[in-house]
Amino acid sequence: MGNVTIKDIAQICGVGVSTVSRAMNNHPDINQETKDMIMQAIEQNNYVPNNSARNLKRTDAKAIAVLVKGISNPLFNRMIKVIEQVTQKEKYELVLQHVDDNQDEVTVAIELEKEKRLRGIIFLGGYFSHSEEKLRQMSIPFVLSTISLVEEDERQEYASVSVDDIKESYRIVNYLIQNGHKRIAVVGSRKDDESIGWLRLQGYRKALEQNHIQIDEDLICYVNGNLATYSMEAGYEMTDELLKKGKEFTALFAMSDRMAVGACKAILDHGGKIPDEYSVVGFDGMDVAQYYNPSITTIQQPVEEMAEATIRMLLDLIRKKHKSRHLVFEGQLIEGQSVRNIRENEGGANYESKWNTASDQ
Amino acid sequence: MGNVTIKDIAQICGVGVSTVSRAMNNHPDINQETKDMIMQAIEQNNYVPNNSARNLKRTDAKAIAVLVKGISNPLFNRMIKVIEQVTQKEKYELVLQHVDDNQDEVTVAIELEKEKRLRGIIFLGGYFSHSEEKLRQMSIPFVLSTISLVEEDERQEYASVSVDDIKESYRIVNYLIQNGHKRIAVVGSRKDDESIGWLRLQGYRKALEQNHIQIDEDLICYVNGNLATYSMEAGYEMTDELLKKGKEFTALFAMSDRMAVGACKAILDHGGKIPDEYSVVGFDGMDVAQYYNPSITTIQQPVEEMAEATIRMLLDLIRKKHKSRHLVFEGQLIEGQSVRNIRENEGGANYESKWNTASDQ
DNA sequence: TTGTATGCGTTATCAG
DNA sequence: CTGATAACGCATACAA
Numbered sequence: 182m183g184n185v186t187i188k189d190i191a192q193i194c195g196v197g198v199s200t201v202s203r204a205m206n207n208h209p210d211i212n213q214e215t216k217d218m219i220m221q222a223i224e225q226n227n228y229v230p231n232n233s234a235r236n237l238k239r240t241d242a243k244a245i246a247v248l249v250k251g252i253s254n255p256l257f258n259r260m261i262k263v264i265e266q267v268t269q270k271e272k273y274e275l276v277l278q279h280v281d282d283n284q285d286e287v288t289v290a291i292e293l294e295k296e297k298r299l300r301g302i303i304f305l306g307g308y309f310s311h312s313e314e315k316l317r318q319m320s321i322p323f324v325l326s327t328i329s330l331v332e333e334d335e336r337q338e339y340a341s342v343s344v345d346d347i348k349e350s351y352r353i354v355n356y357l358i359q360n361g362h363k364r365i366a367v368v369g370s371r372k373d374d375e376s377i378g379w380l381r382l383q384g385y386r387k388a389l390e391q392n393h394i395q396i397d398e399d400l401i402c403y404v405n406g407n408l409a410t411y412s413m414e415a416g417y418e419m420t421d422e423l424l425k426k427g428k429e430f431t432a433l434f435a436m437s438d439r440m441a442v443g444a445c446k447a448i449l450d451h452g453g454k455i456p457d458e459y460s461v462v463g464f465d466g467m468d469v470a471q472y473y474n475p476s477i478t479t480i481q482q483p484v485e486e487m488a489e490a491t492i493r494m495l496l497d498l499i500r501k502k503h504k505s506r507h508l509v510f511e512g513q514l515i516e517g518q519s520v521r522n523i524r525e526n527e528g529g530a531n532y533e534s535k536w537n538t539a540s541d542q
Numbered sequence: 543m544g545n546v547t548i549k550d551i552a553q554i555c556g557v558g559v560s561t562v563s564r565a566m567n568n569h570p571d572i573n574q575e576t577k578d579m580i581m582q583a584i585e586q587n588n589y590v591p592n593n594s595a596r597n598l599k600r601t602d603a604k605a606i607a608v609l610v611k612g613i614s615n616p617l618f619n620r621m622i623k624v625i626e627q628v629t630q631k632e633k634y635e636l637v638l639q640h641v642d643d644n645q646d647e648v649t650v651a652i653e654l655e656k657e658k659r660l661r662g663i664i665f666l667g668g669y670f671s672h673s674e675e676k677l678r679q680m681s682i683p684f685v686l687s688t689i690s691l692v693e694e695d696e697r698q699e700y701a702s703v704s705v706d707d708i709k710e711s712y713r714i715v716n717y718l719i720q721n722g723h724k725r726i727a728v729v730g731s732r733k734d735d736e737s738i739g740w741l742r743l744q745g746y747r748k749a750l751e752q753n754h755i756q757i758d759e760d761l762i763c764y765v766n767g768n769l770a771t772y773s774m775e776a777g778y779e780m781t782d783e784l785l786k787k788g789k790e791f792t793a794l795f796a797m798s799d800r801m802a803v804g805a806c807k808a809i810l811d812h813g814g815k816i817p818d819e820y821s822v823v824g825f826d827g828m829d830v831a832q833y834y835n836p837s838i839t840t841i842q843q844p845v846e847e848m849a850e851a852t853i854r855m856l857l858d859l860i861r862k863k864h865k866s867r868h869l870v871f872e873g874q875l876i877e878g879q880s881v882r883n884i885r886e887n888e889g890g891a892n893y894e895s896k897w898n899t900a901s902d903q
Numbered sequence: 904t905t906g907t908a909t910g911c912g913t914t915a916t917c918a919g
Numbered sequence: 920c921t922g923a924t925a926a927c928g929c930a931t932a933c934a935a
Contacts, residue, residue, distance in 0.1 A: 197922040232657035233597040234912035296593035595928035
């Protein structure tokens with residue numbers, strides 16, 4: 182027998198389909214005995230309701246979707262875990278959907294909204310530059326989380342949670358400068374990046390400028406070819422190339438911890454010492470930075486708190502408690518063993534790690 | 543206008559709904575002009591077809607689902623990428639679904655099969671011990687991939703692709719032994735693990751036994767508390783504890799590369815030298831093992847080939863080309879800089895890395 | 904080439 | 920408390 186439906190169950194039990202529906206959906210107005218009888222028949226016949234049909238009819242479904250952009254990032258996993266907990270407690274169903282890098286997330290969102298009768302959407306990652314028209318099609322509230330909003334203007338009107346990538350990037354580069362570094366290489370994303378890569382580079386430039394250090398464009402490395410952005414491999418290859426060119430530098434800022442790991446390895450393979458000859462810093466606050474040898478100084482994003490804020494904000498929007506807001510979190514500079522203070526009048530390397538993080542993935 | 547449907551478009555264009563449907567689905571028997579007109583109206587009115595309704599009607603949908611067990615593993619990301627490519631070429635739609643650790647993947651599969659009218663399913667990760675009854679409910683072919691089939695018997699009848707965890711684990715522990723190590727600690731999963739953790743431990747035991755080395759149960763570390771299995775943190779904590787107990791050992795086998803990283807860090811924090819005082823090996827072949835300092839010797843799983851084999855096997859099953867098969871791939875031992883040969887009559891450490899991997903995530 | 908009518912499997916409505 | 924019946928939005932057999 183191909184597929185057992187609600188009708189079959191009704192027939193088997195000698196009741197109407199609506200009674201079966203009531204039994205399944207915990208409706209109050211049903212006799213306990215008939216309910217038991219029906220549930221038993223459902224068990225015995227391995228009946229599984231068809232979700233497509235359900236979604237089509239249902240009006241009171243409580244579902245929220247998280248659209249994750251790009252190949253899964255360990256940081257996002259931690260965020261999703263938090264979001265899951267909150268939605269569960271609030272009795273919402275959570276739909277997790279991955280969106281390809283080359284896919285348009287708003288299109289996916291609109292489709293999903295219809296298909297699953299969503300009440301709200303969280304966009305996680307990527308960057309956001311969509312036509313107002315398209316965004317207006319979304320008839321349910323949404324929150325942009327961990328998304329770099331490059332343009333200041335209209336985009337501010339959408340609810341969002343993030344860190345200030347420029348500011349945090351500035352913070353860590355400035356930290357290097359305070360430790361006496363002037364020739365600071367940077368290992369980033371693609372040259373045409375308009376997203377976080379671009380923002381973090383702005384922070385780098387700003388830090389140098391404000392400290393009256395001439396920017397050497399040769400020390401700015403962009404990913405080329407088909408290397409995966411922010412990957413260890415990319416960090417390695419770019420640093421390797423930089424070292425081969427013989428450009429002089431005393432510190433390196435990698436725009437992700439994974440790239441920082443690759444950069445460190447390249448330096449070590451070239452016989453360099455960290456932090457004695459080269460200081461290295463990363464960005465994100467992933468566990469690999471903490472456990473690397475040496476542990477890597479980085480900017481830790483408060484992912485759990487950001488996730489909590491994101492889902493709370495969305496729930497508030499759904500309940501019309503308040504209008505869209507723009508929440509910006511502070512990153513935290515975590516000192517590892519990868520930076521050396523090279524100012525003449527002060528002491529040597531800083532070897533005391535201040536790491537204390539949750540585990541990624 | 544709450545939600546524009548196919549009816550609205552039909553009305554706007556002054557045609558029947560079936561004509562609109564035909565226009566959208568590229569049916570051959572339709573006038574090009576009317577088709578253009580309809581497509582334009584669809585654009586202008588931002589009409590997006592409801593997938594739930596589609597799934598309900600459609601009989602010829604070609605969709606395949608990948609059910610990924612547990613929080614996303616970087617290795618799986620690489621596999622999914624391959625599966626995506628093949629399915630795209632073969633004109634199948636790919637549905638990616640994550641399954642919680644505490645969720646039953648077969649239940650999810652059965653639901654999804656009905657909802658999306660699937661033609662086949664790939665189970666990725668986790669371990670598999672389900673009642674025959676439940677599995678019989680699945681009326682479409684499926685392949686178990688990267689899943690440890692602990693029991694030899696009936697399970698062999700299901701299609702599967704994997705490495706032999708016992709054998710590969712044996713291989714790398716035996717490698718340590720060949721390098722003169724006798725006191726080999728192991729950092730694994732939970733004590734009650736019945737999955738790959740258990741299998742890899744079997745390989746460890748077998749290697750020691752066959753080399754007539756007494757097994758010291760004190761050197762076998764199990765994850766306890768709520769540490770995430772296979773995480774860097776778990777690797778660190780277990781190794782830290784082991785070192786604090788003062789148990790003597792010259793080598794350590796971590797059951798995942800991420801744990802190996804944590805283990806290395808713990809050793810280094812205790813002032814130990816790798817590989818001079820402690821040799822460390824991992825398992826998986828992730829990029830972090832390659833880029834760690836020192837790079838870590840490990841067993842590399844041929845993930846891309848396994849993914850290709852998995853989807854090919856599923857497609858063959860769908861086309862009824864052949865019956866279920868059981869494919870086992872060979873792992874490859876990749877030598878890093880983390881193992882030292884301590885046999886008296888031979889040379890020193892092996893410092894030449896043979897790493898050459900694709901990038902994770 | 905096009906329109907009409909039917910049904911996919913459920914839930915909501917309304918009358919018993 | 921329960922059962923018939925009408926939607927939900929779409930695809931398709933069949934008629935035109």
